Amino acid sequence: MRCVVLGAGGFIGNNLLRLLDGKVAVLRGLVRVGARAPRSVGAEMIIGDFADTEKMRDLVRGCDTVFHLIGATTPATGHQNMIDDLERNVSQTLRFLDICVEQKVERLVFASSGGTVYGIPERLPTPEDAAKNPITSYGISKLAIEMYLELYRYHFGLDYRVLRLSNPYGPHQTVRQEHGVVAAFLRSALSGESVEIWGDGTVARDFIYIEDVVDAMLRAALHTGSARTFNIGSGTSVSIRELVSEIETVTGRHIECVYRAARPVDIGRSALDVRLAARELQWSPRTSLSGGLEKTAAWVERTLTQAEPENRDRVGAVGASGTGE
Amino acid sequence: MRCVVLGAGGFIGNNLLRLLDGKVAVLRGLVRVGARAPRSVGAEMIIGDFADTEKMRDLVRGCDTVFHLIGATTPATGHQNMIDDLERNVSQTLRFLDICVEQKVERLVFASSGGTVYGIPERLPTPEDAAKNPITSYGISKLAIEMYLELYRYHFGLDYRVLRLSNPYGPHQTVRQEHGVVAAFLRSALSGESVEIWGDGTVARDFIYIEDVVDAMLRAALHTGSARTFNIGSGTSVSIRELVSEIETVTGRHIECVYRAARPVDIGRSALDVRLAARELQWSPRTSLSGGLEKTAAWVERTLTQAEPENRDRVGAVGASGTGE
Numbered sequence: 001m002r003c004v005v006l007g008a009g010g011f012i013g014n015n016l017l018r019l020l021d022g023k024v025a026v027l028r029g030l031v032r033v034g035a036r037a038p039r040s041v042g043a044e045m046i047i048g049d050f051a052d053t054e055k056m057r058d059l060v061r062g063c064d065t066v067f068h069l070i071g072a073t074t075p076a077t078g079h080q081n082m083i084d085d086l087e088r089n090v091s092q093t094l095r096f097l098d099i100c101v102e103q104k105v106e107r108l109v110f111a112s113s114g115g116t117v118y119g120i121p122e123r124l125p126t127p128e129d130a131a132k133n134p135i136t137s138y139g140i141s142k143l144a145i146e147m148y149l150e151l152y153r154y155h156f157g158l159d160y161r162v163l164r165l166s167n168p169y170g171p172h173q174t175v176r177q178e179h180g181v182v183a184a185f186l187r188s189a190l191s192g193e194s195v196e197i198w199g200d201g202t203v204a205r206d207f208i209y210i211e212d213v214v215d216a217m218l219r220a221a222l223h224t225g226s227a228r229t230f231n232i233g234s235g236t237s238v239s240i241r242e243l244v245s246e247i248e249t250v251t252g253r254h255i256e257c258v259y260r261a262a263r264p265v266d267i268g269r270s271a272l273d274v275r276l277a278a279r280e281l282q283w284s285p286r287t288s289l290s291g292g293l294e295k296t297a298a299w300v301e302r303t304l305t306q307a308e309p310e311n312r313d314r315v316g317a318v319g320a321s322g323t324g325e
Numbered sequence: 326m327r328c329v330v331l332g333a334g335g336f337i338g339n340n341l342l343r344l345l346d347g348k349v350a351v352l353r354g355l356v357r358v359g360a361r362a363p364r365s366v367g368a369e370m371i372i373g374d375f376a377d378t379e380k381m382r383d384l385v386r387g388c389d390t391v392f393h394l395i396g397a398t399t400p401a402t403g404h405q406n407m408i409d410d411l412e413r414n415v416s417q418t419l420r421f422l423d424i425c426v427e428q429k430v431e432r433l434v435f436a437s438s439g440g441t442v443y444g445i446p447e448r449l450p451t452p453e454d455a456a457k458n459p460i461t462s463y464g465i466s467k468l469a470i471e472m473y474l475e476l477y478r479y480h481f482g483l484d485y486r487v488l489r490l491s492n493p494y495g496p497h498q499t500v501r502q503e504h505g506v507v508a509a510f511l512r513s514a515l516s517g518e519s520v521e522i523w524g525d526g527t528v529a530r531d532f533i534y535i536e537d538v539v540d541a542m543l544r545a546a547l548h549t550g551s552a553r554t555f556n557i558g559s560g561t562s563v564s565i566r567e568l569v570s571e572i573e574t575v576t577g578r579h580i581e582c583v584y585r586a587a588r589p590v591d592i593g594r595s596a597l598d599v600r601l602a603a604r605e606l607q608w609s610p611r612t613s614l615s616g617g618l619e620k621t622a623a624w625v626e627r628t629l630t631q632a633e634p635e636n637r638d639r640v641g642a643v644g645a646s647g648t649g650e
Contacts, residue, residue, distance in 0.1 A: 082473070083416045091408045119475075131454070133472070135479050140472045147458070147465045148407070150444075154460050155589055264480055 001221065002026035004060050006096075007069035008045065009035035011180070012111060012165075014172040016067060016214040017041045023218075030059055030070075038172075050092050056099050064106040065221050068093070075116055075138040075265050082137035089141040090148070097152050107159045109220045110149060112142045114164035114231050114272045115205065125206075125235050125273035128164070136265045146229065153228075161220035163213075166233030166272050170210030170292060171299035182207065182293070185244065186300045189253045197240055199262030204237035204269040209292035212285045219281040227280045233272035234285045250293040326546065327351035329385050331421075332394035333370065334360035336505070337436060337490075339497040341392060341539040342366045348543075355384055355395075363497075375417050381424050389431040390546050393418070400441055400463040400590050407462040414466040415473070422477050432484040434545045435474060437467045439489035439556050439597045440530065450531075450560050450598035453489070461590045471554065478553075486545035488538075491558030491597050495535030495617060496624035507532065507618070510569065511625045514578045522565055524587030529562035529594040534617035537610045544606040552605045558597035559610050575618040 001024045007013040008029025017038055020027050027043040030050070037045040048055040050070055060066060072088035100108060114126075116139030122131050134140045149160040169182030188195045216232045238246070244255050277283045287295075326349045332338040333354025342363055345352050352368040355375070362370040373380040375395055385391060397413035398406075425433060439451075441464030447456050459465050474485040494507030513520045541557045563571070569580050602608045612620075 083419050086416060086419070086469075087412065091411060094408050094411070129456070133475050135476055137473075137476065140469060140476065143472065144411075144465060144469050147468065148462075150458050151460055151462065151465065 001065045002063040003028070003221075004063045004066045005029045005043070005069065006050065006067065007032075007071070007111075008043070009037055010069060011170075011173045012168060012210065012213060012217075013067075013069045014038040015170065015210045016069070016217055017043050019211075019214045019218060026063060028059060028063065032070075050096065053095060053099065056096055057103065060100060060103045060105055063103075066100060066105055066108045067217060067221070068096075068108055068110045071111070071138075071142075073138060073141075075113075075136045076263065085137045085141050086144075090144045093145050094148060097148065097158065101152065101156045101158050105158065107161070107221060108149065109161050109163065109217055110145060111217075112146055112162045112164045112229075113139060114166045114233055115267075115270050117143050117146075117164060118270075120267050121270060124237070124269060125233075125271040126231070127273040128229055128231055128276055135267065150228075160228060161223060162229040163216055163220055163232045164229065164272065165213060166206035166208050166231070166270065168208050168210050168213045170296050173210070173296075181205075181240070182243070182247075182296060183300060185247050185255065186251065186293070186297050187304070189247050189251045189255050190297070190301055190304055192253070194256035194258050195244070196258050196260050197244075198260050198266060199240075200259060201241035201244070201257065202239050202268070203262075203266055204239040204242075204271075206233040206235070206237050206271045207243070207289060207292070208233045208285055209287035209289075209295075212283075212287055215286075216277060216281060216283045219283050223281055225280045227276060230277040230281060231272035231274050232277055232283075233274055234289070235271060235274045237269050237271035238289060246289060246293055247297075250290060250297050326390045327388040328353070328546075329388045329391045330354045330368070330394065331375065331392065332357075332396075332436075333368065334362055335394060336495075336498045337493060337535065337538060337542075338392075338394045339363040340495065340535045341394070341542055342368050344536075344539045344543060351388060353384060353388065355381075357395075375421065378420060378424065381421055382428065385425060385428045385430055388428075391425060391430055391433045392542060392546070393421075393433055393435045396436070396463075396467075398463060398466075400438075400461045401588065410462045410466055411469075415469045418470050419473060422473065422483065426477065426481045426483050430483060432486070432546060433474065434486050434488065434542055435470060436542075437471055437487045437489045437554075438464060439491045439558055440592075440595050442468050442471075442489060443595075445592050446595060449562065449594060450558075450596040451556070452598040453554050453556055453601055460592065475553075485553060486548060487554040488541055488545055488557045489554065489597065490538060491531035491533050491556070491595065493533050493535050493538045495621050498535070498621075506530075506565070507568070507572075507621060508625060510572050510580065511576065511618070511622050512629070514572050514576045514580050515622070515626055515629055517578070519581035519583050520569070521583050521585050522569075523585050523591060524565075525584060526566035526569070526582065527564050527593070528587075528591055529564040529567075529596075531558040531560070531562050531596045532568070532614060532617070533558045533610055534612035534614075534620075537608075537612055540611075541602060541606060541608045544608050548606055550605045552601060555602040555606060556597035556599050557602055557608075558599055559614070560596060560599045562594050562596035563614060564594075571614055571618055572622075575615060575622050 009031035119133035173183040334356035444458035498505040498508035
């Protein structure tokens with residue numbers, strides 16, 4: 001494969017690059033201006049703006065597979081300016097798809113959001129064909145991109161796979177932008193700080209370890225069946241209180257929780273039905289929550305003690321938010 | 326009701342105004358700059374741009390119900406510039422929804438597209454909960470607006486009803502912009518001109534008479550149940566060849582068909598399952614195809630013989646296209 005990773009400086013991109021490094025013929029990563037490129041990776045890193053058509057053309061030229069991990073907003077920030085969310089995520093992706101068609105890219109793997117596209121789930125765990133009533137602009141933008149991908153496949157032959165991710169966590173997760181509840185809580189626990197929880201802590205999420213996520217992405221890039229959209233998650237939900245308790249066990253530290261008002265963009269509980277991915281991608285989550293938390297805690301601890309600039313920036317910027325996406 | 330009709334100068338808006346006239350306490354219509362306002366109607370007509378925030382605020386002030394019939398593009402034109410389609414239809418609607426919330430509008434009735442949101446139908450007739458894989462940007466934009474409506478209801482209390490219309494036809498339909506196959510074919514038949522058909526004429530559509538459509542809109546505005554999205558169509562599909570044959574019978578004229586290459590944006594066959602509307606809105610189509618064609622033929626004939634400027638403009642501008650939406 002000759003691969004491009006969009007969003008290579010982000011949490012998922014960083015981990016995906018590490019997985020692909022040495023396994024593929026060409027590996028290029030797009031890092032947005034102002035973000036830090038991942039270190040210790042043999043990929044060709046290009047710093048640029050997703051909206052820069054000429055740069056995007058150069059980026060994908062000669063490549064067959066694109067991993068699209070760019071999300072310009074989060075569920076909470078997207079909600080504050082829906083038009084901006086729509087234009088930054090959806091319109092820019094449309095411009096990029098035209099370039100992929102022109103440059104004869106064969107397949108695009110898109111990181112969609114299993115935590116937001118279904119809205120308040122009609123059933124749990126939620127399968128791919130469940131009703132979709134997103135209550136965030138973020139979820140609507142992801143669904144719109146999914147639909148355009150199918151349209152581009154139908155009309156222009158650009159193949160794709162969509163992975164609707166639950167809540168990934170693990171090394172290299174940032175706590176900025178209200179994304180990473182696990183990394184944020186771990187940092188607080190290890191620093192002896194309290195954590196903020198939106199609502200009463202009964203909100204429950206489907207946490208999936210990042211190595212399992214990027215493994216699914218590679219499988220999606222190589223998949224030959226006719227299914228194209230897969231849930232990727234643990235299949236079970238864990239409440240924020242349970243997560244705190246797990247983290248206390250893993251770290252051996254007590255965490256003080258400060259409860260804040262619930263956020264309107266949070267749904268009560270989510271868990272993804274991942275049987276389609278098991279069947280089609282021969283994928284299933286291999287890392288238990290406690291196992292994943294241990295590895296993540298070790299990484300957070302290293303970043304706190306060694307104070308590497310890259311990682312300190314990733315875990316230290318803002319207070320812990322109650323839930324991620 | 327104190328009502329606003331967006332798109333009052335269009336085919337559906339024109340007919341809806343005629344239905345509402347005298348039945349509601351306030352009736353305002355928005356007509357886009359350059360369009361002709363419907364005549365003989367007691368509505369207050371406002372000429373303006375949907376993107377003009379101040380004007381939109383004045384338009385909806387004091388009103389409780391908005392009929393949103395604006396579509397800036399068609400399935401074919403939207404396909405040519407998807408980003409433009411997205412921004413003109415979806416972004417503008419988002420701006421408008423904010424104004425509705427601010428001005429305490431109670432309900433919005435949105436004209437969506439039963440012919441495009443489902444894509445190639447997984448079953449016929451197609452129910453509201455069928456899979457949605459639109460193959461046109463037009464269909465994706467309509468679905469995105471539907472999703473934002475649910476989001477605005479959930480977060481901001483703006484209630485709505487969505488009517489997914491099949492292929493409406495009847496008096497006041499324009500043949501410009503590749504919309505109106507029935508009006509176009511009738512005009513050609515009555516003028517002795519040939520008609521152009523995209524594909525081999527086996528493409529089949531669900532034709533619904535406009536009076537039935539606007540009747541459903543009024544019912545949707547008053548509906549109190551929990552269902553909010555309804556298919557509105559005849560429930561059956563009629564091929565373009567059958568339509569030609571019906572028109573020949575109704576007009577007593579022979580129609581010469583010229584066959585052109587099929588368009589990639591056309592799906593093979595569509596028919597909407599309208600049982601939910603029957604149950605919830607106590608609505609069902611009351612006008613047969615032959616009955617509707619007779620009334621439409623009479624209207625087209627009047628416009629051709631009387632040469633009223635309004636109507637001549639509506640039926641005379643371009644050649645007949647093979648299928649509408």
